[in-house]
Amino acid sequence: MDVRPIGVFDSGIGGLTAVRQMIRLLPGEDIVYFGDTGRVPYGGRSAETIVRYARQDVAFLRSFDLKAIVIACGTVSTTSLSVLRQENALPILGVVGPAAKAAAAATLNGRIGVVGTKATIRSGAYESAIRALLPEAYLVPKACPLLVPLVEEGRVYPGDPVTERVAEEYLSSVRAEGVDTLVLGCTHYPLLHDVIAAYMGSGVTLIDTGEEAARAVMALLKERDMLGDAQRSGDRRYYASDSAEDFAAMASLFLGSDIAGRAEHVAIENY
């Protein structure tokens, strides 16, 4: 048994969709979450800046004695995972590998769509990871930069005319390619699950990167005999680089539960 916490970080609050799945699958685990809300979003920034920010995020999390780190951010996973692994001795999981594995397992016709931020799509990381598992896959990547601002405005519900129009614009070319699997390559997108599922149709499997990352953590901890005490309820601590109150106020949308008073501010530029 290993009762040390798991560290999770994201450029902002989106990574809480992964935490939500971790709490569901691994209710006994302690979790330390850091959201870089003072510098969010990472998606449009250069690779050099993303790596620099990601190093600071990891340095802060490692001020705790962790057993593993989950990068619950598509942008960081696609740009910085190998660097962070080289520089840190503990297990680090990104969201790309687990989602690629799930997509390769789910597709029947070998046609897979990938949606994400500009930086994620530009990196080609999901495509490379899927091709490594399924060399004959036909991949349809699509950057969807307006979806994150729409989610952060809470405009996530079917029937919202702007969100439906934007989703249709981005997804029409993906749907037209006949994909049967779509990787939601950004932690904000699970909140748009219903809008995206309705547009893509029932024949398309949506891959939730946060859920797949949570499954991968569970598998890793089991394999290395590092699971915590399943008999108790895990402790969760939340940190943000902008206002803790603002973080807590937004968190419930992503986490599905209230964390009022349980978030703290951290000056990330000091790490």
Added chain:
Amino acid sequence: MDVRPIGVFDSGIGGLTAVRQMIRLLPGEDIVYFGDTGRVPYGGRSAETIVRYARQDVAFLRSFDLKAIVIACGTVSTTSLSVLRQENALPILGVVGPAAKAAAAATLNGRIGVVGTKATIRSGAYESAIRALLPEAYLVPKACPLLVPLVEEGRVYPGDPVTERVAEEYLSSVRAEGVDTLVLGCTHYPLLHDVIAAYMGSGVTLIDTGEEAARAVMALLKERDMLGDAQRSGDRRYYASDSAEDFAAMASLFLGSDIAGRAEHVAIENY
């Protein structure tokens, strides 16, 4: 004559709409611009974080020997102007005062709309500044958080169905109040001039905060006899906290001219 440069900063590239107007009105002035593209946007962040970032932006600009600073950012002008003035001995102009003056002068019916980011509208700064000049003014403030992402996607042209729909959503309540003047309280919004003007109708005067700030700088320099050499063409230097190449690539949309190769990176967290 004072040939020292004018410093201009913004959370990102939006402030270049003010630089564009300064170049038009004051072609002989040297300008040093800093865009905090590594931490943009400021609009949704807490006041404490915005003040901290603004202090660093000013500290970097002051590594040059400047005659004045223009805060070409609605969010910083509304949250941090008085603090920055207290801490710095040179003249500092924000975008709020000049735009409020122009709006108070332009209105005939005393009904004035104000659009901006969440932080700008939450601050109530435009309303206070207009009321100080025109106590009986009827003000209609409206936060428009999706307009900045739309501009940054280049979706600024009349006929774009998403931009038109979003603009209509935000502006319908403002238009319904019968305003005859609308303050575009964000440096991104001049790029949406045509979309906003078409929706508001020809009877509504749009106030461009960048243009009013440029006029205010001109007035200040004249008044204090600090104008530069009008016989020559001013030198302009551009700095960004994220990739200089990305900055230069986006800049032309805002500036109306190309600055390829004339932007440099600066590590703003060191200031």
